[in-house]
Amino acid sequence: MAQNIKGRGAPGRKWMLTAPALIIILAAAAGPLLIVVVYSFLTPGAYGGVTWEFSWDSWVKVLFERDLFGDELTLATGNLTIFARSIWLALLTTIITLLAGFPTAYFIATRPRTRRDLWLLLITIPFWTNLVIRTFAIQDIIRQEGLLNTALIKLGIVSEPLQILYTDTAVLIGMVYVYLPLMVLPVYASLEKLDRRLLEAASDLYARPRSVLWNVILPSSRSGLIAGSTLVFIPAISTYVTPIMLGGGKRLMMGNYIELLFGQGKDWPYGSAVSIVLMTIVMAALLIYARAGGPRGGAHG
Amino acid sequence: MKLHSIAFATLAFAVSTTVASAEGKLSIYNWGNYTSPELITKFEKEYDVDVTITDFDSNDTALAKIRQGYTGFDVVVPSQSFMPIYIGEGLIAETNPGQMENGKNIAEDWANPDFDPGRKYSVPWLWYTSGVTVNTEDYDGDVNTWGLLLDPPESLKGKINIVPEMNDIMYAAIRYSGGDWCSNDKALLKKVHTLLKDAKQYWASIDYSGIEKIGTGDIAASLDWSGSALKRRLGNPKIAFGFPKEGFTYGSDNIVVLKDAPNMENAKLFQNFLMDPENAALNSAYTRYPAAIEGAEDFYPDDMKGAPELSIPEAVRSNGELLRLCDPDTTALYGRIWLDIQK
Numbered sequence: 001m002a003q004n005i006k007g008r009g010a011p012g013r014k015w016m017l018t019a020p021a022l023i024i025i026l027a028a029a030a031g032p033l034l035i036v037v038v039y040s041f042l043t044p045g046a047y048g049g050v051t052w053e054f055s056w057d058s059w060v061k062v063l064f065e066r067d068l069f070g071d072e073l074t075l076a077t078g079n080l081t082i083f084a085r086s087i088w089l090a091l092l093t094t095i096i097t098l099l100a101g102f103p104t105a106y107f108i109a110t111r112p113r114t115r116r117d118l119w120l121l122l123i124t125i126p127f128w129t130n131l132v133i134r135t136f137a138i139q140d141i142i143r144q145e146g147l148l149n150t151a152l153i154k155l156g157i158v159s160e161p162l163q164i165l166y167t168d169t170a171v172l173i174g175m176v177y178v179y180l181p182l183m184v185l186p187v188y189a190s191l192e193k194l195d196r197r198l199l200e201a202a203s204d205l206y207a208r209p210r211s212v213l214w215n216v217i218l219p220s221s222r223s224g225l226i227a228g229s230t231l232v233f234i235p236a237i238s239t240y241v242t243p244i245m246l247g248g249g250k251r252l253m254m255g256n257y258i259e260l261l262f263g264q265g266k267d268w269p270y271g272s273a274v275s276i277v278l279m280t281i282v283m284a285a286l287l288i289y290a291r292a293g294g295p296r297g298g299a300h301g
Numbered sequence: 302m303k304l305h306s307i308a309f310a311t312l313a314f315a316v317s318t319t320v321a322s323a324e325g326k327l328s329i330y331n332w333g334n335y336t337s338p339e340l341i342t343k344f345e346k347e348y349d350v351d352v353t354i355t356d357f358d359s360n361d362t363a364l365a366k367i368r369q370g371y372t373g374f375d376v377v378v379p380s381q382s383f384m385p386i387y388i389g390e391g392l393i394a395e396t397n398p399g400q401m402e403n404g405k406n407i408a409e410d411w412a413n414p415d416f417d418p419g420r421k422y423s424v425p426w427l428w429y430t431s432g433v434t435v436n437t438e439d440y441d442g443d444v445n446t447w448g449l450l451l452d453p454p455e456s457l458k459g460k461i462n463i464v465p466e467m468n469d470i471m472y473a474a475i476r477y478s479g480g481d482w483c484s485n486d487k488a489l490l491k492k493v494h495t496l497l498k499d500a501k502q503y504w505a506s507i508d509y510s511g512i513e514k515i516g517t518g519d520i521a522a523s524l525d526w527s528g529s530a531l532k533r534r535l536g537n538p539k540i541a542f543g544f545p546k547e548g549f550t551y552g553s554d555n556i557v558v559l560k561d562a563p564n565m566e567n568a569k570l571f572q573n574f575l576m577d578p579e580n581a582a583l584n585s586a587y588t589r590y591p592a593a594i595e596g597a598e599d600f601y602p603d604d605m606k607g608a609p610e611l612s613i614p615e616a617v618r619s620n621g622e623l624l625r626l627c628d629p630d631t632t633a634l635y636g637r638i639w640l641d642i643q644k
Binding site for chain 1: 638
């Protein structure tokens with residue numbers, strides 16, 4: 001009898017043990033998200049906030065816009081431009097950090113074991129300071145009377161200072177600098193595990209260096225490359241500080257747009273709807289990651 | 302028994318400390334970098350009160366937070382254009398600062414404003430005018446026009462900063478197009494929209510911190526406010542501030558007491574304290590904005606006395622008007638125009 005009760009009770013108790021985690025996930029993660037979803041179907045209140053009246057308007061506004069001065073609906077090119085710009089800049093950032101991050105990670109992974117920690121430490125140093133402060137530093141480097149332009153003029157490479165600050169290039173420079181470590185670290189982690197004997201074997205079989213890179217190193221560091229790309233892409237697409245401080249805030253990305261809608265736009269439901277669009281893009285990126293980065297099938301041999 | 306008495310003593314101690322600290326507290330919710338530390342120290346000493354300051358970065362943020370209900374803040378400093386919302390929604394207490402001991406010190410222009418007739422709720426924190434700050438090394442013509450930002454001369458193109466304050470930029474564009482503030486005339490707003498769309502290509506940035514870059518190569522002109530312009534000029538004498546002839550606004554930020562303020566009496570004391578000219582001047586010395594308190598000028602630091610940015614010249618006085626809040630529909634329409642410009 002006692003055994004019987006115990007047998008029945010155990011699964012219940014096991015479930016109880018996971019309860020704290022479930023509560024945290026539900027209350028801390030899903031809860032606020034749910035509020036955002038609900039808000040996106042409400043009507044904006046006067047001077048901010050929401051009124052509890054159901055409306056599809058915000059979702060219509062994501063894709064279509066009513067002409068400012070008439071009533072006809074047209075495709076919301078403004079919104080689509082912002083979405084496209086965010087995705088484009090995030091993709092470019094991912095590609096550039098990939099191109100710069102892979103050799104860096106390879107360099108570190110091929111140092112003697114005792115030195116690697118030092119190099120890794122150097123990579124993580126930027127994380128010791130706040131993002132805003134690092135962005136200020138970049139501002140100071142690229143502005144007209146900044147380090148870069150002063151150096152270029154002194155060296156006689158240019159005669160007029162280059163306008164870099166407040167352009168898309170500046171945003172890109174900022175994002176690449178900020179997110180590079182997020183690429184280097186996972187790539188390093190996968191390269192470090194790479195069995196060097198494979199490289200030797202490839203060379204012994206007369207593979208040229210390029211062929212070793214393409215056929216041995218890259219495939220075996222694939223999971224690191226994909227993890228790094230995801231880690232860079234996701235924060236890059238929701239970047240907020242960089243487009244304002246380096247881009248001058250006149251070519252918005254999705255994060256800025258959402259802030260604007262909640263703040264001066266005073267349209268919380270619309271802001272919620274755009275937030276959900278952003279989350280969907282992030283989710284799509286994660287799905288691609290899960291598909292591509294999961295355990296490899298037998299196809300790769 | 303012994304355990305009991307220890308527990309009791311602990312309890313008594315806990316109670317006594319809570320009561321003691323609750324008596325001497327004041328929690329201020331204000332714009333960042335907008336409260337003179339000297340002023341606070343003086344208030345703390347004079348009334349034996351512990352002051353904490355929390356920052357906000359926009360009227361919208363502050364309002365959203367306060368609307369949520371109890372915040373623990375005692376006083377908050379909204380811009381005057383937001384005052385009708387605070388009063389209308391019953392968020393603040395009627396403390397009658399106009400009738401307080403120092404109430405008579407409020408400067409004549411500010412003693413009976415539209416947004417708070419008879420000063421039933423608010424005490425002026427500081428006041429300002431909107432205008433144009435220009436580096437005269439880049440442009441040496443007339444600085445008293447919004448044209449510098451909206452239809453800029455060659456030398457300023459690509460070096461203009463706009464502060465992302467919807468009301469200020471919309472006001473500038475509407476007046477420059479010959480309209481009246483809060484107008485919802487479609488033909489006029491269409492003109493305003495086109496004007497801003499065309500002007501944007503010449504703007505370098507739409508950012509608060511852009512103001513600080515005037516005089517560096519990147520920014521040569523900006524939408525600005527009086528005290529901020531003074532700060533810039535003290536750093537670089539080539540920087541000038543203009544009162545646009547098409548019309549400019551003046552406004553104030555005002556300190557009000559929240560309805561559910563935990564330290565109501567201290568909040569009132571603070572309101573009264575601020576209407577003392579010497580105290581108001583401390584705030585001005587720190588922020589560089591003028592106080593709306595009679596006689597505060599006498600206590601200004603020397604570099605602020607007679608500063609051209611801080612007082613509206615008699616000749617252009619009629620071009621200025623108090624910035625007021627438009628009705629929700631018009632505000633929403635302006636918001637959509639401004640949003641569209643920023644995309």
